[in-house]
Amino acid sequence: MEVVAMNLISLDVRMLRSLISVVETGSITETARRLGRTQPAISLQIQRLEDLTGRSLITFDNRRVVLSEDGALVLSYAKSIVRMHDELLSRLASPQIEGHVVLGTPDLYAANILPPILSVFCRAFPRIQVELRCVLSTPLVSQVKRGDVDIALVTRMNDFTGGRVVHREQLIWMVAAGSRAHQESPVPLALLPSGNIFREHAIAALDSVGRPWRIACVSESASGLLAAVYAGMAVTVLGRSALANGLRALDDDGFPPLPSVELLLYKSSGATSAAAGALHDYLQHYLSLGPMPRVGT
Template sequence: MFLMRPISEFDPLSNYQSIDSEVLRTFVAIADEGGFTKASEKVNRTQSAVSMQMKRLEEDVLQRRLFERDGRQMRLTAEGQVLLGYARRILKLHSEVINTLREPQMVGTVRIGTPDDYAMRFLPGILSGFAQAYPLVQVEVHCETSRQLLQRNDLDLSIVTRQPGEEMGQLLRQERLVWTEAEGFAPHEQEPMPLAMFNGDCFCRLWACNALEVSQRAYRLAYTSPSLSAIMAVVSTGLAVTAQLQSLITPGLRVLGAAEGLPQLPLANVMLVRNAASQSPMIDALAGHIAEGFKL
């Protein structure tokens, strides 16, 4: 007679307990936030529930210490560091499985265009959130000036700068251009004033130069580059003044204005332009993430 044997006799792994994905998500949150309190807010659980989850994980499942206290911070032990690497991989795979099966249409490529300054300031957070939600969507980013982007027809989405009255597409935010220079330096006092600006085909450069000419302020284009990081490197060393969106002004720079004899610059409308020939749930989803990421 054939006798059924317990599965544990065939599969040695069956004696090990599994770890729920929500427990792993909580564990990763603690590692990222450095403590139970902030992690509990991130995973929308009480602090006591988070503590109980980790206690069971350490004592009942893994039988290893995962955390050690360092002042007010919770540090990972060596075992905790090992688990963190596995946890991130497991959660990524879990997300891919769910998204692939629930939303099979969310697989493919989306092409977006943006000026370099927006790519540096806004895209990191936008793309990070989008990648977590839709890990199988590939995003191609093309960095060009607004004028160049508006002439292309091969992009699904374009983030461009427009003057008030010349809007097109969806308004993402409205922001003023400002003059800025490095703290502790005064290149604005030089005659003519040295400017560091984007290369010729750029709205910001056009608006800045027009404002200076109308106010009869002498200037020279001392440095030009297609890269915002290059422009800011020049400005941060005190070599020149630049005009950029106020949200791009970093610590160590100060805003200039009428007190320094500089004219007010116009408002800039940041617009999201969609290609009418490109229609897909992937594009809709990324457009939503971009709109959220540009909110003031």
């Protein structure tokens, strides 16, 4: 029987980490700053990665990073490899860390973004107890600054200061599959309370195209908004991560485009424990890598 030998190559995790950061930031300069390397070193790592794979991965078009088809494939695997690499090191190095950490976030992120990250974290740090509190972004920022919450993941509002941008979430119009709410005039809307940036973007977008609207539901939780949407009562605006079975995005239905929003990670000045530091660093790292697979998939 003929045995076919494969010419295996080895990819350095540092190359993969550099690729992820360059795509995320759109900048070799910013990547060098984040990773503590020089710009020539980052460029060399990307070049070396292309040499090893034998593929062109990224190009720069007017300072914008453009991924090739092969680059997108390598990026998807790079994120998984880096996650597994860092999880392994965490589990080996810090199983003895223990403590109690209060994490605050809106229920939208608690349901759709955090579960896979917290699942990995709890396996890596089995002695850390995480208390999850679901609160809207504006009161959460006040709570973390008072020390009532150790760490908070929130949506950046116009008047927020501090925090670190760790993720961007694209806003979309969504409606229940089979619903005709989006065809009504005025458009019935299910929105968060006044002062929330999701609400502001939704109303501003409709006003910009002269499309009439009315408020059909106001809720402080995403689950309340989705209840109205599933009932066929309204259209809502949420992050794309909230798009689930039974919902559809109104991408081609005449609704104006919406911007993305930034997610900020805050840590209370009083949260000095090793447990709080471990959770903060984990969230910062994994959120910056982009969406993780859902638990159980």
